[in-house]
Amino acid sequence: MKITPISGFPEFLPAQRIVEQHFLDVIRETFELHGFPSIETRAVEPVDRLVGKGGDADKEIYGIHRLARDDDGPEDRSGELGLHFDLTVPFARYVLENAGHLSFPFRRHQIQKVWRGERPQEGRYREFTQADIDVVDVGELAPHFEAEMPLVIAEVFRKLPVGRMVIQVNNRKIPEGFYLGIGIEDVAGTLRIVDKLDKIGPAKVKAQLVEAGQTAEQADQCLALAAIRSEDLSFVDRVRALGVQHPTLDDGLDALAAVIRAGLDNAPGALVADLKIARGLDYYTGTVYETQLVGFESWGSFCSGGRYDSLASDGKTTYPGVGISIGVSRLLGLLIGKGLLTASRSTPACVLVAVNDEESRALSTRVATELRARGIPCEVAPKPAKFGKQIRYAERRGIPYVWFPGAAGDDGEGGDQVKDIRSGDQVDAAATTWEPPEQDLRPQILRVETTTDQS
Amino acid sequence: MKITPISGFPEFLPAQRIVEQHFLDVIRETFELHGFPSIETRAVEPVDRLVGKGGDADKEIYGIHRLARDDDGPEDRSGELGLHFDLTVPFARYVLENAGHLSFPFRRHQIQKVWRGERPQEGRYREFTQADIDVVDVGELAPHFEAEMPLVIAEVFRKLPVGRMVIQVNNRKIPEGFYLGIGIEDVAGTLRIVDKLDKIGPAKVKAQLVEAGQTAEQADQCLALAAIRSEDLSFVDRVRALGVQHPTLDDGLDALAAVIRAGLDNAPGALVADLKIARGLDYYTGTVYETQLVGFESWGSFCSGGRYDSLASDGKTTYPGVGISIGVSRLLGLLIGKGLLTASRSTPACVLVAVNDEESRALSTRVATELRARGIPCEVAPKPAKFGKQIRYAERRGIPYVWFPGAAGDDGEGGDQVKDIRSGDQVDAAATTWEPPEQDLRPQILRVETTTDQS
Numbered sequence: 001m002k003i004t005p006i007s008g009f010p011e012f013l014p015a016q017r018i019v020e021q022h023f024l025d026v027i028r029e030t031f032e033l034h035g036f037p038s039i040e041t042r043a044v045e046p047v048d049r050l051v052g053k054g055g056d057a058d059k060e061i062y063g064i065h066r067l068a069r070d071d072d073g074p075e076d077r078s079g080e081l082g083l084h085f086d087l088t089v090p091f092a093r094y095v096l097e098n099a100g101h102l103s104f105p106f107r108r109h110q111i112q113k114v115w116r117g118e119r120p121q122e123g124r125y126r127e128f129t130q131a132d133i134d135v136v137d138v139g140e141l142a143p144h145f146e147a148e149m150p151l152v153i154a155e156v157f158r159k160l161p162v163g164r165m166v167i168q169v170n171n172r173k174i175p176e177g178f179y180l181g182i183g184i185e186d187v188a189g190t191l192r193i194v195d196k197l198d199k200i201g202p203a204k205v206k207a208q209l210v211e212a213g214q215t216a217e218q219a220d221q222c223l224a225l226a227a228i229r230s231e232d233l234s235f236v237d238r239v240r241a242l243g244v245q246h247p248t249l250d251d252g253l254d255a256l257a258a259v260i261r262a263g264l265d266n267a268p269g270a271l272v273a274d275l276k277i278a279r280g281l282d283y284y285t286g287t288v289y290e291t292q293l294v295g296f297e298s299w300g301s302f303c304s305g306g307r308y309d310s311l312a313s314d315g316k317t318t319y320p321g322v323g324i325s326i327g328v329s330r331l332l333g334l335l336i337g338k339g340l341l342t343a344s345r346s347t348p349a350c351v352l353v354a355v356n357d358e359e360s361r362a363l364s365t366r367v368a369t370e371l372r373a374r375g376i377p378c379e380v381a382p383k384p385a386k387f388g389k390q391i392r393y394a395e396r397r398g399i400p401y402v403w404f405p406g407a408a409g410d411d412g413e414g415g416d417q418v419k420d421i422r423s424g425d426q427v428d429a430a431a432t433t434w435e436p437p438e439q440d441l442r443p444q445i446l447r448v449e450t451t452t453d454q455s
Numbered sequence: 456m457k458i459t460p461i462s463g464f465p466e467f468l469p470a471q472r473i474v475e476q477h478f479l480d481v482i483r484e485t486f487e488l489h490g491f492p493s494i495e496t497r498a499v500e501p502v503d504r505l506v507g508k509g510g511d512a513d514k515e516i517y518g519i520h521r522l523a524r525d526d527d528g529p530e531d532r533s534g535e536l537g538l539h540f541d542l543t544v545p546f547a548r549y550v551l552e553n554a555g556h557l558s559f560p561f562r563r564h565q566i567q568k569v570w571r572g573e574r575p576q577e578g579r580y581r582e583f584t585q586a587d588i589d590v591v592d593v594g595e596l597a598p599h600f601e602a603e604m605p606l607v608i609a610e611v612f613r614k615l616p617v618g619r620m621v622i623q624v625n626n627r628k629i630p631e632g633f634y635l636g637i638g639i640e641d642v643a644g645t646l647r648i649v650d651k652l653d654k655i656g657p658a659k660v661k662a663q664l665v666e667a668g669q670t671a672e673q674a675d676q677c678l679a680l681a682a683i684r685s686e687d688l689s690f691v692d693r694v695r696a697l698g699v700q701h702p703t704l705d706d707g708l709d710a711l712a713a714v715i716r717a718g719l720d721n722a723p724g725a726l727v728a729d730l731k732i733a734r735g736l737d738y739y740t741g742t743v744y745e746t747q748l749v750g751f752e753s754w755g756s757f758c759s760g761g762r763y764d765s766l767a768s769d770g771k772t773t774y775p776g777v778g779i780s781i782g783v784s785r786l787l788g789l790l791i792g793k794g795l796l797t798a799s800r801s802t803p804a805c806v807l808v809a810v811n812d813e814e815s816r817a818l819s820t821r822v823a824t825e826l827r828a829r830g831i832p833c834e835v836a837p838k839p840a841k842f843g844k845q846i847r848y849a850e851r852r853g854i855p856y857v858w859f860p861g862a863a864g865d866d867g868e869g870g871d872q873v874k875d876i877r878s879g880d881q882v883d884a885a886a887t888t889w890e891p892p893e894q895d896l897r898p899q900i901l902r903v904e905t906t907t908d909q910s
Contacts, residue, residue, distance in 0.1 A: 003552040003769075006536070009497035011549065013556050014563065017493050033827040035804035035834030038472050042464035042582050043498075043568065047522065064517045066572040067502065067537065081461070082522065094466065097458040101468050103801075103851045105837045108469065113498065117521040127497050142837055144816055151820075155827075265817055266824055314458075346558075349490035361599055362720055365606075369721055372488040372610075379490030382560045382597060396558045 008118075008126030010329070015398075016336050018343035018443045023160060023328060024111060027131045030156045031109035034148075036133050039108045041090035043115075044081040049093060060117030061085055083115040087132045087325065092312035095136055095319055105137040105145070111328070122337070123299070123330050134323030136311050141320040143255060146287040146307050147262035149324050153291070153303055154263070154270035161341065161447040162331065164294040165302070167263075168229075168274035171256040171287050172306075174239070175225065175275070177249025182221050184214060194226050195278040202227075226276035232264065233257055235273040259287055285309040289324055293331075302331045344444040345398025350436050351378035351418070352394040353403040358384050360405070367405050367416065370431035376441065378403070391421055400440050403429070463575030464582045465784070470801035470853075470898075471791050475584075477798075477900045478615060478783060479566060482586045485611045486564035489603075491588050494563045496545035498570075499536040504548060515572030516540055538570040542587045542780065547767035550591055550774055560592040560600070566783070577792070578754065578785050589778030591766050596775040598710060601742040601762055602717035604779050608746070608758055609718070609725035616796065616902040617786065619749040620757070622718075623684075623729035626711040626742050627761075629694070630680065630730070632704025637676050639669060649681050650733040657682075681731035687719065688712055690728040714742055740764040744779055748786075757786040799899040800853025805891050806833035806873070807849040808858040813839050818860050822871065825886035826858075831896065833858070846876055855895050858884070 005011070012020055028038070050061050062083040084090045087110045095106065111131040120126055133152060135145045150167045157165035175194070179187050193208045202223050209219035221242060228238045236253050256273055263271030279288045286307035293299060303326045311321030335341045351371055353364045364380045371378045379399070381390045387404070394402050404417045404426075418434060419426040460466070467475055483493070505516050517538040539545045542565045550561065566586040575581055588607055590600045605622045612620035630649070634642050648663045657678050664674035676697060683693045691708050711728055718726030734743045741762035748754060758781045766776030790796045806826055808819045819835045826833045834854070836845045842859070849857050859872045859881075873889060874881040 003548060005552070006497065006499065006501075009499060011496055012494070013553060014492040014494060017495065020495075021493060032803035033830070033832045035802055035832055037469040037802045038476060039467070039469055040472065040475075041466055042461065043570070044461065044464060044582070046461075051522070061522045062519045063522050064519050064538065064570075067506070067516045067518050068572070083519065093458060097460070098468060103848075107802075107834070115498070115519075117523070127499070137837075144813075145837075148820075148835075262817070262820070266820060347490055347492045347562075348487035358599075362717070365603075365717070365721060375488070377488045377490055379562070380603075382592075382600075393558075 008120030008124075010125055010127075010333060012336070013346070015343040015346040015443075018346070018348075019336060019341050019445055020328075020332055022343075022443075022445045023332060024129075024131070026159045027156055027326060027328070028109070028111060030152065030159060031131075031133055034133075034152045034155075036107045036109040036152075039091075039094060039110055040112055041084070041087070041094050041110070043083055043113070045084050045090055045093060047080040047082040050082045050085065050089060062115050062117055085116045086114055087112060087130055088134070088311070088323065091132070091134060091136075091323075092319075095312050096314050099314075099317070099319075105135050105141065107133070107135045109133045123334050125329055125333065128327070128329035128333075131326040131328050132305075132323055134311070134321050136319045136321035138317060138319060141307070141322065143258065143286070144262075145322050146255065147259040149287075149305065149322055150259065150271055150289055151262060151266050153289075153324050153326070154267035156326070157291075157303075158267070158270070161445050162293060162335065163296075163447075165270075166292045166294060167271050167303075168277050168290045168292060169256065169259050169263075169271055169287060170273070170275055170277035171252040171259075172284055173248050173252030173286065174256060175222075175252075175278070177246035177252055178225050178239070178242075178244050179222070181244040181246030181249055182218050184218055184222075186212070190214070190222060191278050194222055194276065197223075197226055197276050228275045229272060230260075231269065231272050233260055233273075235260075235275065239275070255286060279304060279306055283308050283310075287322065296334075299334055302327050340448050342446050342448070343398075344446060345400070347379070347397045347399060348377040348443065349379040349397070349399050350376055350441055351401040351403050352390065352399045353378055353380045353405065354387060354390045355381045355384040356405065360384075363405050364403075367403055367431045371403075371434075374432075374435075376436060391419070394421055398443070401436060403431070463573075463580050465580055465788060467791070468801070470798040473798035473801070473803075473898045474791060474796050474900055475783075475787055477898075478787060479584075479586070481614045482611055482781060482783070483564070483566060485607065485614060486586075486588055489588075489607045489610075491562045491564040491607075494546075494549060494565055495567055496539070496542070496549050496565070498538055498568070500539050500545055500548060502535040502537040505537045505540065505544060517570050517572055540571045541569055542567060542585055543589070543766070543778065546587070546589060546591075546778075547774075550767050551769050554769075554772070554774075560590050560596070562588070562590045564588045578789050580784055580788065583782070583784035583788075586781040586783050587760075587778055589766070589776050591774045591776035593772060593774060596762070596777065598713065598741070599717075600777050601710065602714040604742075604760065604777055605714065605726055605744055606717060606721050608744075608779050608781070609722035611781070612746075612758075613722070613725070616900050617748060617790065618751075618902075620725075621747045621749060622726050622758070623732050623745045623747060624711065624714050624718075624726055624742060625728070625730055625732035626707040626714075627739055628703050628707030628741065629711060630677075630707075630733070632701035632707055633680050633694070633697075633699050634677070636699040636701035636704055637673050639673055639677075641667070645669070645677060646733050649677055649731065652678075652681055652731050683730045684727060685715075686724065686727050688715055688728075690715075690730065694730070710741060734759060734761055738763050738765075742777065751789075754789055757782050795903050797901050797903070798853075799901060800855070802834070802852045802854060803832040803898065804834040804852070804854050805831055805896055806856045806858050807845065807854045808833055808835045808860065809842060809845045810836045810839040811860065815839075815860070819858075822858055822860050822886045826889075829887075829890075831891060846874070849876055853898070856891060858886070 176187050206219045260273050284306035288306035290301040291303040305324035307322040309320050310318050312319040353368045355364045368378045368380050402419045418429040631642050661674045715728050739761035743761035745756040746758040760779035762777040764775045765773050767774040808823045810819045823833045823835050857874045873884040
């Protein structure tokens with residue numbers, strides 16, 4: 001019976017999983033430092049809550065059904081359930097369901113698997129992990145939250161071994177006001193065309209804009225706006241220099257300037273105002289975010305989001321929100337898949353405690369218990385084999401130290417000894433006091449350096 | 456549009472989720488201290504791999520299907536997929552699939568959601584989290600692993616605020632050898648009846664044994680064996696005193712004695728030899744484990760497992776294993792549901808940095824950045840409201856400290872101040888040096904003490 005992987009449902013080997021755990025730990029820790037509590041929502045939502053949400057036509061929903069349907073009780077008739085395809089739809093539902101128990105503005109982070117029945121390809125999976133932060137308020141949401149989100153993300157990426165990640169920020173009101181200011185009425189249609197800039201280039205975008213009814217001059221103005229990108233506040237003057245006036249444009253420039261200013265203050269070099277960033281502008285109404293991994297721009301955005309005026313609504317109350325989502329599996333799938341990240345060992349164990357003979361296993365176990373009591377992960381050797389064989393057991397897993405309990409040292413004296421199997425150094429040690437160097441305590445995540453786009 | 460929970464798919468509020476995170480963190484940390492690396496498997500397995508595995512007839516499998524089936528590509532015909540109902544079946548498959556990349560004996564932990572379409576009831580869910588450890592080897596598995604498993608679990612429960620958890624251990628060879636020794640041939644059938652002891656009592660068990668063809672004397676012997684329970688090694692003499700001889704019984708007693716001895720050495724009081732413990736004896740072949748929460752025995756076992764001679768097999772190679780699974784959701788659902796556990800706050804934030812006015816928000820953000828750089832989780836107040844209102848914002852979330860940036864202190868002087876809003880104490884402080892007391896840094900998990908069974 002040959003077992004083969006299921007396309008789109010990737011799994012990691014233990015050392016790769018250690019890399020993933022490191023990413024998830026850094027993400028969670030940073031989210032928590034910024035005061036975002038965790039929530040988890042169930043994997044399923046009623047299908048009618050999933051269908052038609054999320055905007056992308058290619059999102060494919062997985063329904064679930066019980067294989068043994070015949071004995072369904074009355075509680076099973078409540079409607080078909082499907083696996084969630086993102087964490088925003090479930091979060092919106094959670095807010096509505098629990099509004100009476102939450103304090104607003106409500107901030108949360110959520111790190112969970114999601115499922116999409118898309119055609120799998122490199123970096124696109126059917127099961128993948130996302131890590132989201134959102135802030136949601138009742139009625140109105142203060143604009144400073146739009147500046148806060150990318151600062152959290154910048155800190156996450158500063159702490160992760162991914163190289164330089166740039167957060168591209170725009171505000172939907174800028175193109176909207178600009179287009180209205182030059183007499184274009186079909187804002188959404190124009191945005192959809194301009195959004196293709198990276199794919200088809202300015203000449204084809206201009207042709208499509210003209211085809212859609214804009215004058216050549218309007219099309220040039222749209223392209224001039226989309227070309228503006230600055231790490232500082234100079235984008236404001238560059239937009240002004242295009243000579244377009246509209247109150248919505250003013251609002252957008254002020255709002256984007258506030259976000260970029262917060263970035264300059266708190267995360268210099270992490271944010272860039274990039275006026276071609278559009279995103280699914282059906283539901284985003286203010287700031288929008290995308291990211292680029294420097295040197296790997298062609299991989300696209302690993303983290304994106306924006307502001308919604310109506311994240312959720314129960315008919316009476318509207319909940320505006322702003323959020324960003326990190327595509328953890330996508331990022332890791334590419335970095336690990338391309339061999340750019342690896343772990344120094346395939347186990348958390350820092351020490352392998354050797355076993356002299358099966359009768360003295362209890363002695364080795366006591367050593368391990370002492371080490372663990374002081375936070376040192378370890379494992380007792382599975383067999384009282386020759387020490388060379390026990391050392392190879394550690395070597396194969398990348399465990400850096402082997403501990404020889406009493407009378408087992410090379411010198412035949414009675415005390416414990418510990419060997420760094422990388423250097424071969426072996427020293428006397430006591431399980432109650434010995435400490436490994438800080439960098440050996442946990443597996444290290446190793447980045448294979450490269451500066452070119454390998455995609 | 457009224458939103459109601461879906462029966463069997465529970466969700467936690469943020470403070471409850473903090474309790475769950477603490478449990479999951481302690482479990483993972485302890486598993487890692489014992490050298491168990493993490494793996495995660497995909498949520499789905501081919502349905503034909505799920506059906507007929509796992510033994511319990513009432514395990515209901517959820518299949519998944521794409522709502523948009525019409526455009527299925529060829530890669531979708533590869534067979535129906537279902538959500539896994541435990542972590543053992545996927546682990547066995549993972550071992551077979553990756554055997555060439557794993558080093559044996561292979562230890563792993565796995566903490567994931569699983570799904571069962573069972574009728575939901577208190578403590579029984581359709582979506583729930585399990586935390587498993589297993590060791591698997593090729594061909595043969597050394598018996599000391601059967602002693603190691605409960606030591607790991609004992610350490611987990613010692614660190615969790617659940618009160619005293621007792622791990623009940625038996626070895627399948629004891630009843631098997633004993634029954635054979637007194638002339639009972641239907642070992643499995645006898646075990647199934649004896650297993651009902653806690654539910655129907657000894658009189659009815661005896662009646663059923665006699666009905667099944669055993670003599671009254673054999674039935675009494677079975678009951679005498681099942682009544683033996685000891686925290687030390689005295690169970691061996693008590694079994695011997697029943698006067699039954701069989702080599703399989705000898706093997707079982709030796710093996711169980713080794714497990715109990717390791718418990719006495721390393722986790723005194725945590726293990727008990729309990730000869731009535733049976734568990735799904737179709738696949739367990741050696742040591743079996745269950746647990747009891749002292750004072751809440753009627754809630755049943757929150758953690759169980761045992762040894763399999765054939766955890767996985769590819770026809771040529773057999774992989775014996777031993778493992779235990781903690782029913783995290785079941786344990787938390789009951790402890791949180793009964794109000795026995797709560798968190799000291801509903802957010803990771805230890806400090807709320809107040810905002811004097813919207814213009815000086817950048818100042819407050821810089822304070823927060825300083826605090827975070829030293830690992831202190833904090834949040835900046837959402838509005839420059841009156842300080843009383845900002846304090847109430849912290850109070851509602853249980854955030855213990857409010858920070859007043861420069862010139863905001865009650866005394867009108869220029870320095871920063873921090874207020875413990877529980878005591879009202881307010882002191883001068885600098886964001887670059889101030890430290891909260893250790894116990895305030897993270898949310899505390901509070902146990903409401905009780906000694907009686909409230910189920």
